[in-house]
Amino acid sequence: xxxxxxxxLRGQFIKRILLVILFVVLTIGAMQLNFIHKQIEEGxxxxxxxxxxxxEQGIKxxxxxxKAIEQQIDLNLIYLSRYIGEKLGxxxxxxxxxxxxxxxxxxxxxxxxxxxxxxxxxxxxxAKSSEPEEVGFSFKKVSSINKNLHAILNDRVPxxxxxxxxxxxxxxxxSITQSDAKETDMFFNKYSYYHVxxxxxxxxxxxxxxxxxxxxxxxxxxxxxxxxxxxPYILDIAVLAPHEFQNSPLQGGLYSSPVLYGEIxxxxxxxxxxxxxxxxKPEKTGYNxxxxxxxVYKSFIPTEGGEVIYLALDYGELSxxxxxxxxxxxxxxxxxxxxxxxxxxxFFNRIFQNIQTINTQVQLLxxxxxxxxxxxxxxxxxxxxxxSANKMVRTLxxxxxxxxxxxxxxxxxxxxxxxDAAKSVEHLYTVSMxxxxxxxxxxxxxxxxxxxxxxxxxxxxQDSSTEDVEEVYKKMETIRQMLxxxxxxxxxxxxxxxxxxxxxxxQSSQLTHxxxxxxxxxxxxxx
Numbered sequence: 432x433x434x435x436x437x438x439x440l441r442g443q444f445i446k447r448i449l450l451v452i453l454f455v456v457l458t459i460g461a462m463q464l465n466f467i468h469k470q471i472e473e474g475x476x477x478x479x480x481x482x483x484x485x486x487e488q489g490i491k492x493x494x495x496x497x498k499a500i501e502q503q504i505d506l507n508l509i510y511l512s513r514y515i516g517e518k519l520g521x522x523x524x525x526x527x528x529x530x531x532x533x534x535x536x537x538x539x540x541x542x543x544x545x546x547x548x549x550x551x552x553x554x555x556x557x558a559k560s561s562e563p564e565e566v567g568f569s570f571k572k573v574s575s576i577n578k579n580l581h582a583i584l585n586d587r588v589p590x591x592x593x594x595x596x597x598x599x600x601x602x603x604x605x606s607i608t609q610s611d612a613k614e615t616d617m618f619f620n621k622y623s624y625y626h627v628x629x630x631x632x633x634x635x636x637x638x639x640x641x642x643x644x645x646x647x648x649x650x651x652x653x654x655x656x657x658x659x660x661x662x663p664y665i666l667d668i669a670v671l672a673p674h675e676f677q678n679s680p681l682q683g684g685l686y687s688s689p690v691l692y693g694e695i696x697x698x699x700x701x702x703x704x705x706x707x708x709x710x711x712k713p714e715k716t717g718y719n720x721x722x723x724x725x726x727v728y729k730s731f732i733p734t735e736g737g738e739v740i741y742l743a744l745d746y747g748e749l750s751x752x753x754x755x756x757x758x759x760x761x762x763x764x765x766x767x768x769x770x771x772x773x774x775x776x777x778f779f780n781r782i783f784q785n786i787q788t789i790n791t792q793v794q795l796l797x798x799x800x801x802x803x804x805x806x807x808x809x810x811x812x813x814x815x816x817x818x819s820a821n822k823m824v825r826t827l828x829x830x831x832x833x834x835x836x837x838x839x840x841x842x843x844x845x846x847x848x849x850x851d852a853a854k855s856v857e858h859l860y861t862v863s864m865x866x867x868x869x870x871x872x873x874x875x876x877x878x879x880x881x882x883x884x885x886x887x888x889x890x891x892x893q894d895s896s897t898e899d900v901e902e903v904y905k906k907m908e909t910i911r912q913m914l915x916x917x918x919x920x921x922x923x924x925x926x927x928x929x930x931x932x933x934x935x936x937x938q939s940s941q942l943t944h945x946x947x948x949x950x951x952x953x954x955x956x957x958x
Contacts, residue, residue, distance in 0.1 A: 601628065
């Protein structure tokens with residue numbers, strides 16, 4: 432692979448740290464989104480609970496106040512019923528005229544007076560009344576009231592007590608009920624049923640009051656209005672009566688509509704089923720829904736009084752601040768990671784620059800430049816490494832300079848030695864040859880003399896042969912051999928000396944060549 436294709440340490444580091452940062456960002460982003468979603472859900476539920484708590488508190492205040500007022504109305508109505516009984520004076524039903532009932536009604540200040548008598552079909556009907564439209568009304572279709580009328584007519588305690596706000600022997604008062612919705616003004620009716628012992632009828636007096644209207648139309652609606660004003664995310668808010676969604680009549684209840692307070696403009700079939708489920712198992716319920724293309728969070732919170740607080744919150748508006756806050760957190764996190772990346776890369780860039788500085792020095796050393804030095808002005812390990820490398824360069828430079836000087840001296844001495852050896856060989860060879868020649872000539876003369884002497888001696892002693900003569904011959908031969916050997920030895924010595932000088936000359940030439948080669952090699956380095 433070429434140099435350009437080889438991955439650098441810096442490239443590997445940046446690639447890996449980018450992968451790590453990408454992994455961290457994706458992981459943290461997924462966790463953050465999940466956390467944001469949970470926070471939004473919890474925040475919406477918390478908002479719903481806060482609003483419902485405020486509304487429930489308003490309902491409780493209304494219940495307490497309405498019960499207190501209703502108790503006062505009951506006591507007043509009981510007093511008025513007894514007063515009416517005293518006015519009738521124990522008369523029989525036939526003796527009482529409608530005009531008399533109207534007069535007593537005006538005097539007592541009640542809304543109406545009816546006299547109820549038992550019928551033959553186990554029923555009770557209105558026989559006479561200050562209100563003509565009430566005459567003939569049958570209670571048989573209202574079984575609970577019918578049973579209670581039987582009880583008080585016989586001076587017993589009423590059996591159906593759930594629908595009563597007050598009861599005693601011979602008397603009971605119904606819980607307050609709302610008047611006809613067609614009426615212009617909102618009224619609430621209270622009905623009392625009182626039996627005077629010794630009579631064959633039951634006095635039914637009723638009054639209309641606006642006092643509870645304040646708590647019904649002001650306290651709870653005010654709580655709803657306040658919740659709407661405080662929380663702009665509310666799209667729908669209402670207090671519902673779950674049992675009314677089952678299309679069953681109220682058992683002496685206070686209301687007759689499923690929507691007790693507020694409005695349900697965004698109500699859906701699923702919401703209706705939820706309300707029906709809450710009537711069986713009351714528990715907090717909430718879910719997201721699409722209404723006209725808008726995402727809405729709906730919450731249903733049962734109250735202690737059996738009502739259900741219904742909330743429809745704008746999911747987009749409610750989650751917007753949380754999303755924006757979370758986005759700011761994510762952006763700040765990304766900026767922090769980016770800043771960390773920049774700081775890390777800056778730090779490692781300095782490391783890479785220091786590595787590159789030392790690497791450049793090593794590459795220059797590889798090319799033979801022993802003057803290359805690195806400068807790192809930092810107090811760290813790279814500075815120590817640079818100083819060590821520079822020290823090594825100085826040492827190598829010094830060694831090579833010394834080697835170069837010694838090689839130069841060796842070359843100079845080798846040249847001188849070669850020249851001297853050449854001169855010495857030539858001179859020695861000349862002298863040796865001259866001396867050897869002279870020695871040979873002298874030896875040849877001596878040998879020739881000995882040969883002549885031997886011939887002469889032989890001629891003189893030709894006829895006689897003695898041992899002394901033979902001994903002389905032998906010594907002459909010995910001298911002759913010694914002279915030949917001496918000549919050969921001298922020749923060999925001369926030749927050996929010549930060879931030695933020749934070898935010395937060759938070795939000095941080789942040393943000169945080595946010195947030249949060493950100087951050429953050293954010249955490749957920059958010192």
